[in-house]
Amino acid sequence: MFDSFFPKPRLFFLSFAIWALLCVTGWYTLVQDLGSTLSLAYFFGVDFPATLSAEADAAAQAAFQSTQSTALNYWLCQYMAVCYGLFIAGWMIYGGQKWAKWSVAGSALIMFITWFHVQVGVWINEWYGTFYDLIQKSLTTPGEVTLQEYFFQLSSVTVIVLISMTVSIFKSFFISHYVFRWRTAMNNAYTKKWGNVRHIEGASQRIQEDTMRFASIVEGLGVRFLDSIMTLIAFLPILWTLSSYVKELPLIGEVPQALVFVAILWSAFGTVLLAISGIKLPGLEFNNQKVEAAYRKELVYGEDHVERAEPEHLKELFSGVRQNYFKLYFHYLYFNVVRYSYLGFGQFIPFIALGPSIVAGAFTLGIMQRIISAFNQVEGSFQFLVSSWTTIVELLSIHKRLKAFEKEIGENEASMTIDNT
Helix, strand or coil: CCCCCCCCHHHHHHHHHHHHHHHHHHHHHCHHHHHHHHCCHHHHCCCCCCCCCCCCCHHHHHHHHHHHHHHHHHHHHHHHHHHHHHHHHHHHHHHCCCCHHHHHHHHHHHHHHHHHHHHHHHHHHHHHHHHHHHHHHHHHCCCCCCHHHHHHHHHCCHHHHHHHHHHHHHHHHHHHHHHHHHHHHHHHHHHCCHHHHCCCCCHHHHHHHHHHHHHHHHHHHHHHHHHHHHHHHHHHHHHHHHHHHCCEECCCEECCCHHHHHHHHHHHHHHHHHHHHCCCHHHHHHHHHHHHHHHHHHHHHHHHCCCCCCHHHHHHHHHHHHHHHHHHHHHHHHHHHHHHHHHHHHCCHHHHHHHHHHHCCCCCHHHHHHHHHHHHHHHHHHCHHHHHHHHHHHHHHHHHHHHHHHHHHHHHHHHHHHHHC
């Protein structure tokens, strides 16, 4: 599943995790402070501003922070490009795998695009704060904001949205090719051993269907997982800073960094709740594929052999399919009750947590919008298992089938080796 596409898979993924941790730690502890010296942003007309005096007014402070944020974003992009380049070069040279251009460079490109989307989310979060403050100012003091100022602020986000849309379209196109290359690698590896596997129950389905589904689901889950991690890294500091506006929680009282506390607690509760309620689903999905494979195989044999696919035998096989599906539907019933109840109620958690602060007028409408957006991003990152559980169930079922398939391949090859000796 992995050896056919990735160079030394265990070492590859372990090295990526370690390298990513080192790069993120290095950024926050040392590298971001070197931007004023090493950044190439001045080639684009952007440079780190000089130190702001303590007597500067609010407008000067806002301009200083905007310029500094823009320069820091350029420096971060430069740093990320270097980190990705070093990792790709190292594995392209060391790995020596046939599919390295796709498995190494392609994976890195997908990760980089995922990170870029997270950064777009951060920029839009900041824009929402400014935009909603403008709306509050306009509604509070009619005539204070002109129509020209309103539309100028509204149009300022257009460039970011257009870039994000373009990148999303390219990402979707590229991932389609990436998944098919992975499927091709698995297909080639399995078909080379067709003589040893053709007698295995459902061998044709394992090679034709499961390879495609496995590559597609692993890629999709992997991207969502990386997106969750990167979103957490980007938005947790924002939520931590914004938590200074929230001094207390309903029924609990004062809690340091209250919003971060609520996001972690609520997400952990949902993850445990759904894991318990859906614990039987992977096994049922696996059994479902077994009975489906047996029914399909008999129908295929019936196309060429008149003595096969007798109505009574087909009725018996389909009865097994029916029984397993009904059992699966029942377990999904209570699982979905738990899942949709949790997700439905979760929409109101940030408003409940902000209740005392809203009543006290502790922040503006723009700040509230930024808080809710950052809270939803952090909460969504912590809820990766909650939102992906049904897909994970399907992946576990496919992985279980392919592992059994590969195990039987290995046993057949070992048996043939012994017979030849």
